[in-house]
Every structure is written in C-alpha cells, then in structure tokens.
Amino acid sequence: xxxxxxxxxxxxxxxxxxxxxxxxxxxxxxxxxxxxxxxxxxxxxxxxxxxxxxxxxxxxxxxxxxxxxxxxxxxxxxxxxxxxxxxxxxxxxxxxxxxxxxxxxxxxxxxxxxxxxxxxxxxxxxxxxxxxxxxxxxxxxxxxxxxxxxxxxxxxxxxxxxxxxxxxxxxxxxxxxxxxxxxxxxxxxxxxxxxxxxxxxxxxxxxxxxxxxxxxxxxxxxxxxxxxxxxxxxxxxxxxxxxxxxxxxxxxxxxxxxxxxxxxxxxxxxxxxxxxxxxxxxxxxxxxxxxxxxxxxxxxxxxxxxxxxxxxxxxxxxxxxxxxxxxxxxxxxxxxxxxx
Amino acid sequence: xxxxxxxxxxxxxxxxxxxxxxxxxxxxxxxxxxxxxxxxxxxxxxxxxxxxxxxxxxxxxxxxxxxxxxxxxxxxxxxxxxxxxxxxxxxxxxxxxxxxxxxxxxxxxxxxxxxxxxxxxxxxxxxxxxxxxxxxxxxxxxxxxxxxxxxxxxxxxxxxxxxxxxxxxxxxxxxxxxxxxxxxxxxxxxxxxxxxxxxxxxxxxxxxxxxxxxxxxxxxxxxxxxxxxxxxxxxxxxxxxxxxxxxxxxxxxxxxxxxxxxxxxxxxxxxxxxxxxxxxxxxxxxxxxxxxxxxxxxxxxxxxxxxxxxxxxxxxxxxxxxxxxxxxxxxxxxxxxxxxxxxxxxxxxxxxxxxxxxxxxxxxxxxxxxxxxxxxxxxxxxxxxxxxxxxxxxxxxxxxxxxxxxxxxxxxxxxxxxxxxxxxxxxxxxxxxxxxxxxxxxxxxxxxxxxxxxxxxxxxxxxxxxxxxxxxxxxxxxxxxxxxxxxxxxxxxxxxxxxxxxxxxxxxxxxxxxxxxxxxxxxxxxxxxxxxxxxxxxxxxxxxxxxx
Numbered sequence: 001x002x003x004x005x006x007x008x009x010x011x012x013x014x015x016x017x018x019x020x021x022x023x024x025x026x027x028x029x030x031x032x033x034x035x036x037x038x039x040x041x042x043x044x045x046x047x048x049x050x051x052x053x054x055x056x057x058x059x060x061x062x063x064x065x066x067x068x069x070x071x072x073x074x075x076x077x078x079x080x081x082x083x084x085x086x087x088x089x090x091x092x093x094x095x096x097x098x099x100x101x102x103x104x105x106x107x108x109x110x111x112x113x114x115x116x117x118x119x120x121x122x123x124x125x126x127x128x129x130x131x132x133x134x135x136x137x138x139x140x141x142x143x144x145x146x147x148x149x150x151x152x153x154x155x156x157x158x159x160x161x162x163x164x165x166x167x168x169x170x171x172x173x174x175x176x177x178x179x180x181x182x183x184x185x186x187x188x189x190x191x192x193x194x195x196x197x198x199x200x201x202x203x204x205x206x207x208x209x210x211x212x213x214x215x216x217x218x219x220x221x222x223x224x225x226x227x228x229x230x231x232x233x234x235x236x237x238x239x240x241x242x243x244x245x246x247x248x249x250x251x252x253x254x255x256x257x258x259x260x261x262x263x264x265x266x267x268x269x270x271x272x273x274x275x276x277x278x279x280x281x282x283x284x285x286x287x288x289x290x291x292x293x294x295x296x297x298x299x300x301x302x303x304x305x306x307x308x309x310x311x312x313x314x315x316x317x318x319x320x321x322x323x324x325x326x327x328x329x330x331x332x333x334x335x336x337x338x339x340x
Numbered sequence: 341x342x343x344x345x346x347x348x349x350x351x352x353x354x355x356x357x358x359x360x361x362x363x364x365x366x367x368x369x370x371x372x373x374x375x376x377x378x379x380x381x382x383x384x385x386x387x388x389x390x391x392x393x394x395x396x397x398x399x400x401x402x403x404x405x406x407x408x409x410x411x412x413x414x415x416x417x418x419x420x421x422x423x424x425x426x427x428x429x430x431x432x433x434x435x436x437x438x439x440x441x442x443x444x445x446x447x448x449x450x451x452x453x454x455x456x457x458x459x460x461x462x463x464x465x466x467x468x469x470x471x472x473x474x475x476x477x478x479x480x481x482x483x484x485x486x487x488x489x490x491x492x493x494x495x496x497x498x499x500x501x502x503x504x505x506x507x508x509x510x511x512x513x514x515x516x517x518x519x520x521x522x523x524x525x526x527x528x529x530x531x532x533x534x535x536x537x538x539x540x541x542x543x544x545x546x547x548x549x550x551x552x553x554x555x556x557x558x559x560x561x562x563x564x565x566x567x568x569x570x571x572x573x574x575x576x577x578x579x580x581x582x583x584x585x586x587x588x589x590x591x592x593x594x595x596x597x598x599x600x601x602x603x604x605x606x607x608x609x610x611x612x613x614x615x616x617x618x619x620x621x622x623x624x625x626x627x628x629x630x631x632x633x634x635x636x637x638x639x640x641x642x643x644x645x646x647x648x649x650x651x652x653x654x655x656x657x658x659x660x661x662x663x664x665x666x667x668x669x670x671x672x673x674x675x676x677x678x679x680x681x682x683x684x685x686x687x688x689x690x691x692x693x694x695x696x697x698x699x700x701x702x703x704x705x706x707x708x709x710x711x712x713x714x715x716x717x718x719x720x721x722x723x724x725x726x727x728x729x730x731x732x733x734x735x736x737x738x739x740x741x742x743x744x745x746x747x748x749x750x751x752x753x754x755x756x757x758x759x760x761x762x763x764x765x766x767x768x769x770x771x772x773x774x775x776x777x778x779x780x781x782x783x784x785x786x787x788x789x790x791x792x793x794x795x796x797x798x799x800x801x802x803x804x805x806x807x808x809x810x811x812x813x814x815x816x817x818x819x820x821x822x823x824x825x826x827x828x829x830x831x832x833x834x835x836x837x838x839x840x841x842x843x844x845x846x847x848x849x850x851x852x853x854x855x856x857x858x859x860x861x862x863x864x865x866x867x868x869x870x871x872x873x874x875x876x877x878x879x880x881x882x883x884x885x886x887x888x
Contacts, residue, residue, distance in 0.1 A: 143592040148609055156585055164658045195721020195744035198733035201661060208661055217724045224732035231658055262663040266651045269659040318718045332652060332743060335659035338581050 051110030070145030162259030268337025462521030680780030698749025779882030828883025
C-alpha cells in the first residue's frame with residue numbers, strides 16, 4: 001500500500017532528522033565564538049549563514065552583494081583560514097564569527113556546524129544559507145530587498161524558496177583570466193550554460209535533483225550521474241527542528257523541499273550565481289585534491305580535480321553572457337512565481 | 341462637506357499613523373479600529389501618539405479575523421463612532437492600515453462633493469456574474485459554513501457538498517438581495533446610517549454573521565436596499581492573485597500607481613519608503629487628472645496572473661516540474677520527426693532543410709552521438725552532443741533542445757537504429773509530427789556489400805526495433821500527428837504523400853512539389869526480401885512487394 005509505505009518513510013525520516021539535529025548539537029562544541037554580535041540583532045532580521053576557508057578573494061564582494069539584498073547579519077564559521085579571512089571578518093560590524101579547526105568533511109561539509117548555529121540563532125527568522133562562492137539573485141532583487149521577498153513568502157504561506165546553482169565561467173582557460181579578485185566576480189567570469197539542465201524528483205525526500213551545466217558537459221559526460229547537484233533550498237524561515245540533509249540541496253521535514261510546483265504552474269525561485277571558477281580555482285584544486293575534504297568518495301573525483309588542474313576551457317560558442325535576473329527569467333532558469 | 345475615514349489596523353502601526361495624520365491634517369476625521377489581537381500595551385502606546393490630534397479617535401477593539409463576521413462588526417462599531425463624533429461627515433471611506441492615498445485627499449473630497457448622493461461600492465449580483473476566485477457565489481448566502489476554509493479545507497468542502505446533496509438551504513431575510521463586491525467602499529452618511537439604524541438590523545446581522553466572507557457581502561447587499569445612487573466600483577485599487585492573496589505594491593510600482601489615477605491603493609508594503617514619501621507629499625507636481633482607471637493596472641497584473649496560472653508550456657525547471665498528466669503540453673513547440681525517408685532518398689536531409697527551413701538535424705538519438713544540424717557539437721543552451729549525457733535523461737534532452745531553440749522550427753531523424761527510449765515520449769506529445777515509412781531501413785541494406793549472414797542479423801535487429809516503436813504508437817494516449825506508411829505503399833505515390841505532410845508542417849502553399857531528391861534504386865529489392873525469407877527471416881514492415 002502506497003499510503004502505508006509513505007507513512008513509514010515519514011516516520012523514518014523523522015528519526016533521521018532527529019539524528020541530524022543531535023549530531024549537529026554535539027558538534028557545536030567544535031565551534032569557538034570569536035566575535036558574537038547576535039545580542040544586537042533584531043527579531044525580524046534576515047540572517048546569512050556560511051562556512052568558509054580561505055575566501056579573502058570572494059568575501060568582500062560576497063558581503064557587499066548580500067548586504068545590498070538586505071541581509072541584516074552574517075553568521076560565519078571559519079574553518080582554519082590562513083589568508084587573513086578572520087581579520088577581515090572580525091572588522092565587519094554585521095558579521096559574527098565562529099572558528100573551528102575540525103574536519104570539514106566529518107562535519108558533513110560544514111552543515112553540522114551551521115545547523116548548530118541555526119538551531120540557536122535562526123529559530124523564527126528567515127535564514128539564507130550559502131557558500132562563499134554563491135551570490136543569490138531572485139526576481140526584482142535590484143529593486144526589492146530580501147525583506148520584501150520574505151514578507152511576500154510569508155503572506156503566500158511559503159516557508160522556503162529554491163534556487164538553481166548556475167556555474168559561471170570565463171571565456172578563456174580558467175586559470176588565465178586576467179583579473180583582480182577584489183572586483184566584481186561576475187564581470188570576470190560572466191558566462192553560463194543556459195539550457196542543458198536535467199532533473200528528476202527524488203521520491204524519498206521529495207526534492208528536485210537538478211544536474212547539468214558546464215561541469216556535467218565537460219567533466220562528467222562519461223558518467224552524468226556523478227555530475228554535481230545544482231538544486232538548492234537556500235532560503236528558509238527557520239525552525240530549530242529543521243535540518244539540512246546534504247549541503248543545502250534538501251532538508252527535513254521534507255515538505256520544505258516542495259519549492260517547485262508539480263501542477264504546471266511556476267513557483268518563485270532564485271538563482272545562485274556560482275563563482276567557483278575564478279582563476280584561483282586551478283591552484284585551489286591542487287590543494288582540495290590533496291585535502292580530500294569535498295566529496296564523500298574522494299577517489300571518484302580525482303579525475304575531476306586533475307581536469308581542473310589542467311586549466312580547461314569551459315566556454316563554448318553557445319555560452320550565454322550574464323545580463324541580470326530578467327534574462328535568467330526569460331531563459332526559464334528562475335521564475336518570479338506570481339510576485340509582481 | 342467633510343469626508344471621514346474608518347481605518348482598520350492590525351500591524352505596521354508607523355505607517356497607519358503616517359496615513360491617519362495625513363488625513364487629519366487635511367481636515368478629514370479618522371476613527372481607527374485596532375485589532376483586539378494586538379497587545380494592550382502596544383495599543384496604548386499607539387493611541388497615546390494621537391493625544392494632540394482631536395480629529396483622530398479610536399473605537400472599542402474587538403478581535404478580527406479576516407473573512408469573518410468580526411471584521412464587519414469592527415467596521416460597524418468604527419463607523420457608528422465616526423458618524424456620532426463628527427456630525428459634519430457626509431461620506432465615510434473604509435480603509436485599512438496598509439492603504440495609501442495616491443492622489444491628494446483634497447481631490448478625493450472635491451470628487452465626492454460633486455457626487456454628494458453617490459455611494460461608491462462595488463456591488464455585483466450573484467446570479468449574473470462569476471467573479472470570485474473559488475466559485476462559491478450565490479451559495480455563500482444559502483449554505484452554512486461552520487468550518488474554516490483555511491484551517492479545515494476538507495471538512496469545509498465536505499460540508500458544502502453534503503448540503504448540496506441534501507438540499508439544505510438557509511432562508512435569505514426579507515429585503516436582502518445578495519450582492520458581492522470589494523470590501524473597500526465609500527458610503528454616504530445617509531446610506532450608512534440607514535444600514536446601521538435599520539429596525540430589523542438584529543435579524544439581518546444574525547443572518548450575515550453566518551454568511552461566508554460577510555465583509556464582501558454585508559454592506560454590498562444592504563447598500564442596494566437603502567441607497568439611491570450606487571456607483572458599483574471601489575475607489576480603492578486592490579488586486580488579487582489567483583489564490584485570492586492581495587497583490588502588494590512596492591517602490592518600483594510607483595509609475596504604475598501614478599498612472600492608475602485611483603484615489604487610494606492597497607496593499608502597500610510597509611517598508612516601501614518611496615511610495616509613502618511620494619504619495620503623502622501634497623506639494624509634489626500634479627499631473628493632469630482624469631477619472632480613476634484601475635484598468636491600466638489590470639492589464640499588467642492579468643498578464644502576471646496568466647503566467648502564474650499556467651506556467652510556461654514546455655519548461656522544466658526548479659520552478660516548474662509538472663507531474664505526469666499536468667504538463668499542459670510536453671514540449672514548448674511543434675517539431676517534426678522523419679523515419680525512413682533518408683534511407684529511401686539520396687541526400688534527403690539537405691533537400692528537407694531547403695524545403696522546411698529552421699533546423700534539420702540528423703539522427704539526434706544516434707547511438708554514437710546526437711547528430712546536430714551542421715555537424716555542431718554543442719547546440720543552443722550549451723546542449724552537448726554526448727550520447728551518455730543525452731541518454732541519461734533522454735526526454736529532457738528533447739524538451740531542453742526545444743526550449744533552447746524556441747522560435748525556430750526543429751526537425752530530426754529517428755530510426756530503428758537509434759536509442760529507442762524517447763519513442764513513447766514522442767508518441768504522447770501532440771507537438772510531434774511523425775513521418776514514418778516503415779521498412780525503409782532495409783533499402784541501404786539490400787545494396788550492402790557485407791556478408792549476407794550479417795545483413796540478415798542486422799535486418800532482424802532493425803525490424804524488431806521498428807516493430808517495438810510501432811507498438812508504442814498504437815498505445816492509447818498517442819497524441820502525435822502521425823503519417824505512417826509501409827515502404828511498398830509509400831513508393832506507389834511518393835510525391836502526393838510528401839506534398840501532403842509538407843503542407844501540414846509548413847502550412848498550405850499554392851506551389852506544387854516539382855522536384856524530389858533521387859530515389860535509391862529498388863529494382864533488386866523484392867529479390868532481397870525473398871532471399872531474407874528463404875534464409876528464415878520474416879520481413880513484416882516493408883509491405884507487399886510480391887506484385888512487382
């Protein structure tokens with residue numbers, strides 16, 4: 001009976017969620033508060049959570065971009081940076097910093113740490129969980145800030161909003177794009193794949209599993225199943241009983257994964273502009289390959305790192321240049337979902 | 341003549357204060373009803389802000405639930421208080437804390453003084469118009485609604501169905517003719533007093549307290565009873581989306597709101613600083629004004645509703661991933677699939693490309709790679725020609741290709757040698773035009789120089805694949821436009837048949853087909869078929885060649 005197995009799935013997922021929460025709660029001991037400014041943060045503040053390691057190249061623009069969107073406070077977990085990231089963060093007035101030198105992989109790629117922080121500070125607030133190489137955009141983001149968006153999500157009874165991770169890349173070889181890192185990364189790597197995304201609905205967590213883009217096209221064409229997951233649910237009105245399952249791709253309770261519509265209508269969705277392929281990717285890949293911290297089965301991804309270290313070209317003559325959210329909406333990569 | 345405002349407030353007190361003060365400053369008295377759910381301390385603080393303002397008064401608070409009788413009750417209480425405190429008020433304007441005047445209130449006052457006997461209230465009779473989002477119109481007045489639509493939807497629906505089945509109805513009181521309309525109105529003192537002081541008000545109120553969403557029907561129906569002149573429209577611009585949630589106006593709507601020439605709009609986002617700054621500043625340069633025209637805004641929003649209501653056809657994304665059966669079109673545009681003709685004619689693909697225009701691909705589902713037109717390795721949208729990427733999600737390969745090449749006619753070849761997984765999808769897709777000559781794949785085989793045993797094995801394999809595809813085409817639910825012949829039938833009168841499907845694809849054209857690409861030599865074909873038969877195979881899909 002379908003209904004019975006569904007009940008069973010719901011029941012076992014509940015225990016899985018409890019397990020994740022317990023695990024995260026235990027991991028909060030790994031975190032040392034460096035600068036905790038949460039006492040001054042308003043009740044209706046919009047929070048941004050992120051785990052980072054050596055991101056000085058991206059952080060200034062990351063903070064500026066999301067400040068402009070209306071993020072009121074950033075909660076950052078610094079995983080043993082040694083490039084001045086920590087000094088930079090503690091100098092920001094709207095950033096609270098925790099530090100840890102424990103294993104990123106053993107903390108489910110930082111999710112355990114963030115879940116612990118969200119449990120403590122995110123309850124009842126709208127939380128945006130991002131990596132430092134992701135820039136969140138949504139319909140009207142140039143004119144309406146995140147408060148406008150989250151107020152509307154509240155009114156329309158939506159507790160979460162999904163986004164597609166859109167890999168940006170330069171025109172030439174990845175490592176040889178002349179650029180200064182402090183400038184806007186979007187102008188350094190303005191190209192993306194517009195229409196090669198494939199997806200299925202995953203029956204258990206009921207999330208949409210989207211793959212494709214330039215990485216599937218260049219690195220994973222022999223084994224597309226291994227291509228990176230591009231669907232995320234970064235914006236959630238948090239409750240201390242919620243838990244992200246794998247990165248921010250899906251979460252529990254699974255109703256929060258229903259950010260897409262199955263009745264032919266378009267739900268409101270955003271895009272995460274993924275700035276992973278800034279020139280430093282080549283040298284970073286050498287380090288990441290050595291650290292083996294980024295994938296569950298690191299051996300399977302050796303080839304991927306080798307390809308990146310080879311300084312490949314992702315660009316092709318069908319690549320599209322980024323011109324803003326209206327373009328993304330016209331291409332069908334995001335939708336305003338009735339928010340006019 | 342004076343205009344008075346009833347203001348229903350439950351949140352965003354700063355904005356409510358700003359608007360109330362603006363009205364008072366312009367000689368318009370205001371009575372504010374603050375929702376009973378608001379904490380006593382918050383309420384006292386709020387009330388204390390208006391100590392110095394005699395034109396702004398408060399009324400007894402009650403807990404208000406939107407869409408319930410309590411909302412009407414609060415409106416009644418506040419209106420009574422306004423009418424008794426300010427005897428010179430001639431028109432009462434019902435507004436909420438998230439309303440914003442779009443034109444100086446003096447203009448509204450002038451407008452009302454030239455319509456001193458007119459009640460502005462949208463009031464539509466239930467048996468003539470279907471205007472509500474959810475359908476229940478006349479039945480709002482004749483059924484009972486003890487269960488909450490929002491919290492107990494199933495019970496609500498069940499009880500409505502139950503009453504319909506049993507034939508349970510309520511009697512509509514004498515003198516009430518059911519009308520519906522926007523809950524935001526502007527009534528004359530005479531009409532409003534008649535409603536509030538009606539001798540049978542107790543019975544009327546008791547009846548309406550059990551009507552569904554009485555704030556859209558109480559005043560709207562009773563105005564019909566007492567008013568002399570009803571102008572059936574609301575002076576308040578308010579829009580609803582298809583789920584019945586109000587549209588919210590932001591700073592970037594300013595030009596749109598200005599063009600509407602409406603007097604008041606809702607709902608305004610409380611943090612829309614620029615809207616409040618602009619529209620509450622009476623010294624701003626005034627445009628030449630005309631009658632309120634919400635229609636201008638309607639056009640913009642109905643487009644939005646349409647997109648939200650249907651979604652873009654053929655789009656599969658993080659926003660729209662329709663369940664089977666709810667796609668409203670599997671693909672976004674029509675496309676053409678040819679099977680067999682390229683084996684029968686020489687250089688058929690370039691000929692077809694010249695005739696059809698658009699893009700004519702080779703075998704998109706070829707086992708080695710997707711043969712894009714012009715030998716390209718990447719198509720629009722960066723769709724790769726890699727066979728493994730394509731075969732990972734073969735259906736989305738096609739829907740993506742169609743989506744990324746919108747506006748350009750796409751055609752491709754598909755035969756028994758190709759990956760078969762896409763077959764059932766194309767069969768179900770009404771956008772697909774399938775032109776199939778079965779058995780034509782055998783034409784190149786019969787002139788092949790390979791060993792006969794190999795040729796035979798190959799023929800058996802291709803025939804099996806083609807028969808499987810033909811079975812799929814015969815399944816119920818097949819929606820593709822189908823032009824299907826076996827080889828023998830097709831070569832009997834090929835020009836006429838090609839003319840026929842070309843006309844369907846490109847639309848009627850006066851030109852007759854004159855030149856066809858050269859057909860391959862079939863003189864040895866019947867003998868080839870016989871040879872296959874003699875070797876133990878049974879050629880089924882080529883049709884009858886015995887008579888030749």
